Amino acid sequence: MSKATPLGAAAKFAAAGKQTAKKDLAMQALSYGNVYVARVAMGANDTHTIKAFLEAESYPGPSLIIAYSHCIAHGYDLVHGLQQQKLAVDSGYWPLFRYNPQLQVEGQNPFVLDSRGPKVPLSEYIYNEARYKMLTKVDPQRARHLLNLAQENVKERWKIYERMQDIFQPNGKHTEEN
Secondary structure (H helix, E strand, C coil), X not given: CCXXXXXXXXXXXXXXXXXXXXXXXXXXXXXXXXXXXXEECCCCCHHHXXXXXXXXXXXXXXXXXXXXXXXXXXXXXXXXXXXHHHXXXXXXXXXXXXXXXXXXXXXXXXXEECCCCCCCCHHHHHCCCHHHHHHHHHCHHHHHHHHHHHHHHHHHHHHHHHHHHHHECHHHCEXXXX
16 A cells, blocks of 8 residues: 555555554654645636745755646546646645745744635545545445544644644754754
8 A cells, every 4th residue: 555645545555544643754854854845726826826836946955846637547537637636635634835944044033824724524535536536435444444543644634734833943942852
């Protein structure tokens, strides 16, 4: 089972729906402390996407931009791809942020959470996609269980991202013990 498969999605090696959360590549990269990291979704906020690309380009070190990319394997008409990206952000599944270590050197918070909190239930996003919806037909009880797990995961990850705004303080100081 791929670590990149989202919780609740059915895939080749997760036919009954993946029961664990996908890895958070952005958090892994952010943990290095010296990498510019951004998560973007053009369909949700094109201005944010452009800003992240410009910042990444000007950053004097390694940069990583993780962009939400809709795909035919998700199982919906790709003409709706940009709307699906917006739903991913609005549901809290794909929080938009930028982490620029240079800002900390300049006395500013390097972590900027650019999206607002979840506005729509996760189900409004995931059940547009066949990779989630197929399980509702085969095993509705398991689908409900995995949706509840996924919704809780979104809430918990959102709390972590909100706390990230408070953890980093200028001049390398943190508000919490490491």
